[in-house]
Amino acid sequence: MAKFSISRQRAVVRKYAVGVKFLLILLCVLLIILALPKQTKFRYEFEKGRIWNQKELIAPYNFAILKTSAELEKDQEAALQNISPVYQLNEDVQRQQVEGFVNDFNLKWASAGLPDKVKSRYLEMGRTLLNHVYATGLITLGIKNQPATDNYNVTAVNKNVASAKNTSGLFTKEKAVTYFEQELTLHNVDKAFMLDLLQNRLQNNLIYDDKLTSRLKRDALDNISTTQGMVQKDEVIITKGSVINDEVYQKLVSYKKYFEDSARANGNRWQVFFGQFLLVSLTITLLIIFLRLFRKDIYQNNRLVGLILLVITAMLATLSGAIMLQIPNLYYIPYCIVPIIIRILFDTRLALNIHLLVILIAGFYVPNSFEFAFYEITAGMVSIYSIKNLLRRGQFLTSALIITLNYFAAFVGISFIREGDISSIEWLEFFPFVVSVMLTLLAYPLIYAFEKAFRITSDLTLIELTNTNAALLREMAFKAPGTFQHSLQVANLAENAIYSIGGNALLVRAGALYHDIGKMENPLYFIENQTAGFNPHDKLSYEESAQIIIRHVRKGVEMAGRANLPDDIINFIRTHHGNTRVDYFYQSFLKNFPEKFIDENIFRYPGPIPFSKETGVLMLADSVEAASRSIKEPDAKSISDLVDRIVNYKLNQNQLKDSDITLKDLETIKTIFKRMLMSIYHVRIDY
Structure with a gap:
């Protein structure tokens, strides 16, 4: 059920x-x-200078020919050149400044040390000079968006009445001061006294109107026609085999624009x-x-x-x-x-x-x-x-x-x-x-x-995980140095094998480095970490020893989960022993207690079995590397027999049936394992 x-x-x-x-x-x-x-989508693709390989194109309706970007820019420049900067005339400025001059003149005359008989002449001359400057127009040049010259046309507006002027005929403050100096010298008056009073009364009476000028420019640009000429219905736009010249290209661009606009509106x-x-x-x-x-x-x-x-x-x-x-x-x-x-x-x-x-x-x-x-x-x-x-x-x-x-x-x-x-x-x-x-x-x-x-594992993450300075690997190197060295050797074997048969070598290396991290819980119960001949299994029953060995898989999965290792790496920990038996303790139990009944599952790993090339190769590399340590006098024959025996055992136990590894792949893997193990144990190969 x-x-x-x-x-x-x-x-x-x-x-x-x-x-x-x-x-x-x-x-x-x-x-x-x-x-x-x-x-x-316009059905035709075209480029200037290319040959038209489509059928003859005939205009299905009337449409205007668009101007090119260069033509529009030229028209815009011409339109803007016709727009003069607009200045508003402020008549109050002239009156206020002339009155101010008279007041200043009367205040400072007594201290000027000049005879009273020339007072009226001086006063009248100052008023005349100021009135002339303001009647002509006083302006500031070099305002933004205006020509960088001293001679250009402007439009002066007085009570909504516009008149065209040129800046060469208007006064700036500098030109006004020069004019005052010339006139005062000509009329033989005290130039220092009068010039000081006059130049203090120079204030622009023509004020730049940026808002009105900008509006006139916008209106001029808006009134520019974007088209030139028409293509009539049934007119031949281009014939097959013709070169798309500038004129035809612009017709095609116009046709495409009209087509898409029309379809957008009416489609x-x-x-x-x-x-x-x-x-x-x-x-x-x-x-x-x-x-x-x-x-x-x-x-x-x-x-x-x-x-x-x-x-x-x-x-x-x-x-x-x-x-x-x-x-x-x-x-x-x-x-x-x-x-x-x-x-x-x-x-x-x-x-x-x-x-x-x-x-x-x-x-x-x-x-x-x-x-x-x-x-x-x-x-x-x-x-x-x-x-x-x-x-x-x-x-x-x-x-x-x-x-x-x-x-x-x-x-x-x-x-x-x-x-x-x-x-x-x-x-x-x-x-x-x-x-x-x-x-x-x-x-x-x-x-x-x-x-x-x-929750995906990329090559970038795998690169980080394969760094032996990673936290878990550093901990394993300290707590279980023999297991750490074993993992490094397994990583080298598995990486070379998977590279040869096709697979993710970086993933295999990362999986190999972490596959035995569960051994850190009880490192001395694993032979590669034992020293001085002490074996804690001697004090345990065969069932207890088997369970401690088997438990390193579950503990490894738990440690990996706490360390947030990717699922792809945890899969190597789960599958590297598949559902095989811990044969040493199982066979020892049978030999010593032949009369007792024993549940074989006590001595069997929980699985699952490997389900990819990468996990399958790791299982083989792990078993071969561990078994190779038991060879007392390694030579080419003993290593070759060991590799063949381990691989055949895994096959017979159906541990590789889901791993997508072919028999040809297995032969390649065995060859690589044998060559690398011989190199590790410094075995000379007879040629």
Whole structure:
């Protein structure tokens, strides 16, 4: 009944797991579609200077020809040149300053030491000079957004009546002082007395009106026509085989703009939505099929499927946001971040597959789709290849440099094809690619976040775990030095073997280093830690000794859990003995107590058996290394016989049936074990 209940529970879990998986897929498709811009796609791709290989293109309706960016800039410059800076005339300034001059003059005349008979002449001359300056206009030059010269046209506004003036005919404070000096010298008056009074009464009566000037400029720019000429319905835009020259290119650009604007205004959004649904569903379905055929371990894990769908959705949502925000260049987006994350968390094939699907979808919403696809597919491939074997963090910077070089080579090549002249290349257009590569480095913290959120073990984490200065390994080296040395030897054997048959060598090494941490609880009960011939098992029964030995697996799992080691590492601890017997104590019990009945499970590890190449190789390496220590006089034959016997025993005990290791793989593993053990024990090989 218990077994039946458990099997039913597992069936229910599998049933609902499938439902959850397809719910995740549907949610991903809908989120991507909701994020993508709801716009129709112009069916033709074209570039200036290329040959038109499509059929003859005839205008289906009338549309205006858009001006080029250069033409619009020229028109804008011409329009702005016709707008003079606006100054408001303040008539009160003249009256106030002249009255102030008269008051100052009367106050200071008595102390000037001049005869009273010239007082009226001096006063009248000062008033005349000030009135002349203010009647002409007193202005300040060099205000923002104005020509950097002393001679330009301005518009003076007096009571809403505008008049055109030139700054050469107006006074500045400097010009006014010079004028005063000349006139005072000419009329033979006390220049020092009068000049001091006059220059203190200089205040601009023409005030720059920035608000009105800016409004006039905006109005002028708004009134510029963005089109020039028309293409009539049924007019031939371009014939097949013709070169796309400047004139035709502008007609095609105009046709595309009119088509997309018209479709956006009059098109059926539901049909666009349905089209996007078909395309996105197709790409996601292809991804799921890939997982089902080639990565069943990921396909069966909804947590990992959810992570992959999240990364895809986030990337396409970022692209959609950039399109809606109308950023200057869509190449600022770090598209290579997706393949890097997937490569580090999973593998190369999956990373390339997902990157291709993302770029295929994105290609519908970016200009020059083929160029975009070439840039990003090659960059994605380079990013994946450059971190195929991630052994140190500095490889991220190396990868970023290689991606940049790839972008540069593609940029130069495409520019030569398009322009045919190096002098015509706009080198600043490469800047977005540099920014994109810099943003790609955000993959590093994102990988850490995904590892923690989805409980995934990346190569970066494995690199940290294989550092022998890690806390658990330092503790084992102190408490159980013999076990620590054993683990190092097992790591070397397993790593070389898995590298030869194909597998994750870094994962095997990490698993090997931690597989026996449970021995730290009672290190002296394990032979590699015993010294001076003392063996605590001599005081225990065979059953008790077996249980202490077996318990190191459970204790290792508990220690690993407390240390927050990844599940992938804990699996090595669980499976490195499978469900084999502790044969030494079992056989000793049978030999000494043949008449007694004994439950064999007391002497058997709880399992499970290894379920991957990596865990299977570790089991073999662990058993071979431990057994090799018992060889009294190691030579080539004894080592070879030992390795063959251990591997055959594991096969006969069905310990490797779930590990996906072939007979050919086993022969390779045995050869490597024999060669390495001979090297360890300094055995000379007869040639």
